[in-house]
Amino acid sequence: MMPDPIQTALERLEILGRISDDPSRLVRTFLSPANRVAAETVGAWMEAAGMETSHAADGTIRGILPGTDPTAKPLLLGSHLDTVIDAGKYDGALGIIAALAAIESLPEPPAHPIHLLGFSDEEGVRFHTTYLGSRSVTGPLDAETLATPDASGRSIAEAIEKEGWHEGATTIHYEPRSTCGYVELHIEQGRVLEEAGEPACVVSAISGQARVTVSLDGLADHAGTTPMPLRRDALGGAAACILEAEAIACADPPLVITVGSISIHPGASNCIPGSARFTIDLRHPGDERRLHHLTALEEKFAAIATERGLGFHWKLVQDDPSAPCDPALTDALLEALESVSGSRRSMPSGAGHDAVALSKLGPIAMLFLRCREGLSHHPDEFASPEDIATGIHILTRFLARL
């Protein structure tokens, strides 16, 4: 009797969850020994599922299931093998393992070839980059990226040369329009599905993200001897900005704005804050709305600073466009979702995923699975076996219908 692909997938998740560079917690980073073992392990599972495997020197693993139509472009599936430090076992790994289980569950060979990719780096822990593995399959990394140093000063280029998986390595690159798309399953990393009581949904777009550093400069005065009208309190100004950002975000869902970090100077309880510095993280699935709100926020903050006699400095440190999911591919995924779970829920992803990098090649689509309390990047990260089975069923149906 054939082993049950879902049971196998759950066991594989446990196995991958124990392949770690640190015996006391889960951590696999770009080119680390554990990341290589994880790729080899996944490669062996791919071969057992009848796929032909290859790997890139940077540690990305690929399995190819031939299609019955020799002219069809391949469909790409995948997610990442690397983790954050002290990670959970679902983020990344589940996407690869669930896709493999779906391939194993197919009643007959697909028309399109299926390429399953286990990317060597999405989290960017070692080099503070993102999508290093998935970006690499869309074309060679540029010289600036390759020169990025890790904490020890070793560049990405040197790391690949000295630590890469060179034996039997091949180049895994795709040209734009050479595939019929990329589909990724991932845990939601949020609480929307849990609140809705639904196991899965499709993703409408991966939100664009702007990051801003804001500084307000007032006057550090004595807390006892400075009457309120004479104050130029930088923290008061920051508080007004924080509430303004909150109000703007609440008024236009799915916009989210977060002030996650703040520091003030001098920071003594008996001293009026002379300066405040805080961060803005603004995400929206629509590029036009993101830019609109970014401009609106800057104008509101400038007005608050002027009104309070504060110096104002706005520094845009990152502004990534959104990656919309492909309507046709997403419709097919939605049909599979509906037939398995009865829901047609769709939502934007506020977190980045390998699909962002893959969107350079062609259409993308994503399936989100419910995770407990929205928790991720934490050892308590959890998706239930039932929800994982649901996710595999949806992917299987999607592949079978393609």
Place this chain on the structure above:
Amino acid sequence: MMPDPIQTALERLEILGRISDDPSRLVRTFLSPANRVAAETVGAWMEAAGMETSHAADGTIRGILPGTDPTAKPLLLGSHLDTVIDAGKYDGALGIIAALAAIESLPEPPAHPIHLLGFSDEEGVRFHTTYLGSRSVTGPLDAETLATPDASGRSIAEAIEKEGWHEGATTIHYEPRSTCGYVELHIEQGRVLEEAGEPACVVSAISGQARVTVSLDGLADHAGTTPMPLRRDALGGAAACILEAEAIACADPPLVITVGSISIHPGASNCIPGSARFTIDLRHPGDERRLHHLTALEEKFAAIATERGLGFHWKLVQDDPSAPCDPALTDALLEALESVSGSRRSMPSGAGHDAVALSKLGPIAMLFLRCREGLSHHPDEFASPEDIATGIHILTRFLARL
């Protein structure tokens, strides 16, 4: 020809400003060598002015000018000799030197004896206490205070025993109602006089001060994947509290409320703050209003926390009552102020002074002098020679009329 007392005072300020434990900046702390030299120097000036001097083992210096009325209680004048680290030369020292110049300017001996006190500690730098020197003249320090350790672990009692000025020391203590009051001149340490364009004013009361630590606990969620309605953002709650505190203070002058310190956790730009902790410094010259506002603030904050689904913790860490100035003594000072400067301005002191400790003995009154940009506790602290002369004239007139 007699030297001009005002010119002499200005020169003495420069001399005291160079008596420091650190050659690169002004610092004199409780029982430090420089604090002892400063007391000896002031003692010599007192003697030159015809005063009989004595000193306490803790370093407080006193000069006594006999009065013509043998039954009259003494009038106390004074301020502190110690400084903060990297101090200006006016805070404390000016009060002693100006009083001495006023005594020297008296056209004839006063009816009351005048006791001029140079306290060994007001700033509390070494032991994180306040008014150590001035409290000591109102009675022996209690055992708990005497056991307070400095950074090296040495207690106040040990420090006085091992480092005190024991040669020729006497006990300088006053019983309650044994004096006719205490009068102190001090720089304002705020910008009210500068804004008003006036050189001096009297003090109506030294404000009571409450210090509170506030904690708000929410949930540290992912900045990208948590829609606004699902957030329990502790910093959003803190921002609402900060603006509420500001509004309450602005609505009831001379109330002042300051949030001078804030920290949030986890404090990453892509993470919704799960907890926020900030300080409240609330001062008002009226005890009833201070307590009223403290209660109102706690209630408002609790409501904000409830509305936002945040845990709320309010910890009162200090609550000192106000020290009202004596109406009769203050009227006499006001008359002197008006006759010299034409103003009858009075304001509460938001900063603490030795007069708070002396209020235990009897009536107190204070004269504030304008200081540039309200700056104090800083090497750029500055009061103009003209304003210092005005202060000395006011004190002289006050003493002459007593």
